[in-house]
Amino acid sequence: MTAPLDGIKVVEMTSVVLGPYACQMLGDLGADVVKIEPPGGDTNRNLGPHRNNTDMCSLYLTCNRNKRSVGLDMKTPAGLAAAKKLIEGADVLVHNFRPQAIEKLGLGYSAVKELNPEIVYCGAYGFSLQGPYGEKGALDDSIQAASGIAVLQSQVEGEPRYLPTIIGDKTTAMMVVQSVLAALFHRQRTGEGQQIEVPMFETMAAFVMTEHQWGQTFDPPIGGAGYPRLMSEHRRPYKTKDGYLAVLPYWDNHWQTFVEIGGRPELAKDPRFIDMKTRLQNIGESYKVTGEIIATKTTQQWLDLLGDTKVPMMVVNSPDELMTDPQLVEGGFWQEMEHPTEGTLKMARPPASFSKSPASIRRLAPRLGEQTEEALLEAGMEPEQVQAMLDSGAAFDITRQNS
Numbered sequence: 001m002t003a004p005l006d007g008i009k010v011v012e013m014t015s016v017v018l019g020p021y022a023c024q025m026l027g028d029l030g031a032d033v034v035k036i037e038p039p040g041g042d043t044n045r046n047l048g049p050h051r052n053n054t055d056m057c058s059l060y061l062t063c064n065r066n067k068r069s070v071g072l073d074m075k076t077p078a079g080l081a082a083a084k085k086l087i088e089g090a091d092v093l094v095h096n097f098r099p100q101a102i103e104k105l106g107l108g109y110s111a112v113k114e115l116n117p118e119i120v121y122c123g124a125y126g127f128s129l130q131g132p133y134g135e136k137g138a139l140d141d142s143i144q145a146a147s148g149i150a151v152l153q154s155q156v157e158g159e160p161r162y163l164p165t166i167i168g169d170k171t172t173a174m175m176v177v178q179s180v181l182a183a184l185f186h187r188q189r190t191g192e193g194q195q196i197e198v199p200m201f202e203t204m205a206a207f208v209m210t211e212h213q214w215g216q217t218f219d220p221p222i223g224g225a226g227y228p229r230l231m232s233e234h235r236r237p238y239k240t241k242d243g244y245l246a247v248l249p250y251w252d253n254h255w256q257t258f259v260e261i262g263g264r265p266e267l268a269k270d271p272r273f274i275d276m277k278t279r280l281q282n283i284g285e286s287y288k289v290t291g292e293i294i295a296t297k298t299t300q301q302w303l304d305l306l307g308d309t310k311v312p313m314m315v316v317n318s319p320d321e322l323m324t325d326p327q328l329v330e331g332g333f334w335q336e337m338e339h340p341t342e343g344t345l346k347m348a349r350p351p352a353s354f355s356k357s358p359a360s361i362r363r364l365a366p367r368l369g370e371q372t373e374e375a376l377l378e379a380g381m382e383p384e385q386v387q388a389m390l391d392s393g394a395a396f397d398i399t400r401q402n403s
Helices: 018-028 077-088 099-105 109-115 140-146 149-157 167-190 200-212 252-261 265-269 276-281 283-294 299-306 326-330 372-378 383-392
Strands: 009-013 032-037 067-072 092-095 120-125 194-199 244-247 313-315 334-339 343-348
Touching: 009 018, 009 077, 018 032, 018 067, 018 092, 018 120, 018 167, 032 077, 067 077, 067 372, 077 109, 077 372, 077 383, 092 167, 099 120, 109 120, 120 167, 140 149, 140 167, 140 200, 149 200, 167 194, 167 200, 194 200, 244 283, 244 299, 252 265, 252 283, 252 299, 276 283, 299 313, 372 383
Parallel strands: 009 032, 009 092, 032 067, 092 120, 120 194
Antiparallel strands: 244 313, 334 343
């Protein structure tokens, strides 16, 4: 079966997580992703544990499958010319250079449109070019701070804190994929390429304020921002007699079932908790009472008692425990695959299922410049040109250097 993006060629000029993760998702969907890497490669090649090669560390491996790597020094005329040759034959270009840097390189949208009028050109930036922060760089921490995420953490931590996951990078990566797919669909209908700007700050501001805009939704405001239930200090996994459990008796029937099973049936008629509206008005007390009830039994006792009800509840996994979670293991989520140089790896399969055109893992992350010659020849360069570039260092392939 063919994948959704079979036949689509993506040129990637990104590093770290946002761009690589976005382009990996496009690769999972079947696109031929050609990743142009500078001397030294993507900075994340060296981040995390490694097995056989120091430039094949964990975070690089989990963000760069289903790609081919082309090593080019685009500061050289030959390297830049080769990059343009690859772009000429591409359907999509994704980059995360700062706006002024990509223009200085000569690969801004106007220049690229001259090479390939139908290209979908996507720039992933820290901030929209339409505002005063437009030329600022950004990393996940600064975006968590700017978008309100860090301050929201202070509601439960007592001071601003970052979430221990790179939520800004990964969420914005999904916006990149969504935007590229929409632009490809537009091109299919009209023949028109276009420029896309995907800024991290604006993406995360929209993401956070979906529920937290609250009273600020209205003009003039009828209250402050912030969804009270989510900001309660008691909103957390509940402590059982021997561990923790996530339980949320959300709807009225959930609450009635929960307090009955928990031995507190009188709470079903308590005016503070009589329906969802009053429970939200008294959310701190509601969460506190729920925690007191959960503390009376072991985790397994609660799993047994609530297992056949509709009350939402779930075990509390650590990241290590995700590797053995029965839902993920029995559903084939973790796929063991043999990397040609790094040995056996476990990869998370693409989570969405397609009945006719499934996404898949076709190849694991490449060594630096591993497909340089292959991709440049496919782009129409002569073998002598490619060899001259490899000899001069304008192009490179680490597997040749080490052979």
